[in-house]
Amino acid sequence: xxxxxxxxxxxxxxEEAFLTINCTYTATGYPSLFWYVQYPGExxxxxxxxxxxxxxxxNKGFEATYRKETTSFHLEKGSVxxxxxxxxxxxxxxxxxxxxxxxxxxxxxxxx
Amino acid sequence: DTGVxxxxxxxxxxxxxxxxxxxxxxxxxxxxxxxxxxxxxxxEFLTYFQNEAQLEKSRLLSDRFSAERPKGSFSTxxxxxxxxxxxxxxxxxxSLTGGRSTDTQYFGPGTRLTVL
Numbered sequence: 486x487x488x489x490x491x492x493x494x495x496x497x498x499x500e501e502a503f504l505t506i507n508c509t510y511t512a513t514g515y516p517s518l519f520w521y522v523q524y525p526g527e528x529x530x531x532x533x534x535x536x537x538x539x540x541x542x543x544n545k546g547f548e549a550t551y552r553k554e555t556t557s558f559h560l561e562k563g564s565v566x567x568x569x570x571x572x573x574x575x576x577x578x579x580x581x582x583x584x585x586x587x588x589x590x591x592x593x594x595x596x597x
Numbered sequence: 598d599t600g601v602x603x604x605x606x607x608x609x610x611x612x613x614x615x616x617x618x619x620x621x622x623x624x625x626x627x628x629x630x631x632x633x634x635x636x637x638x639x640x641e642f643l644t645y646f647q648n649e650a651q652l653e654k655s656r657l658l659s660d661r662f663s664a665e666r667p668k669g670s671f672s673t674x675x676x677x678x679x680x681x682x683x684x685x686x687x688x689x690x691x692s693l694t695g696g697r698s699t700d701t702q703y704f705g706p707g708t709r710l711t712v713l
Contacts, residue, residue, distance in 0.1 A: 489639075528688070529640070529690075530704070578702070583628065583630075583645055585640070585690075587641070
């Protein structure tokens, strides 16, 4: 079946540091890949997505590239801010089903 | 566009009671999904509707759970004879099909259920 493995947290970074959160997946077919973010006390928000191999999703300074050869979709940001503190979820969809399969989430804390 | 809304936001109940949650999707979205999220975990799929038809159910959805989407608009999720293990955040999402296998799902704020 489909599965998503993402880097376990928590991750603590200083402001302006470089962020990478690793995500790898197992899926049949050709899934779409997503990063969702959950800020404290709020619901899940779509951060970015990629629907086919070599696509790069980007939003708010975050980027992730769909790598079919390594079955990965790592999230990166060049300079994090305190306001980026949240839980980040990698997810896949499609690949034979309309449901999303999520990783366990990575909690990011950015300190001034 | 008001987004996906869920009510109530919090529900505390005693073991053995029935509870019902409501989800109002983004208007014109024809797909509606329910997920469950426990502490420290990612959301897990429960079921989804296309218009009023319930097309897929997870093995997580035991006989005590039932979901409906009358007239293809809002949806309700009912849990009968609640158990402490049902304590979780119940998330609703909606999407608009565009002919592709996956369309972007937009999530509501969730209903947090606590079973005492």
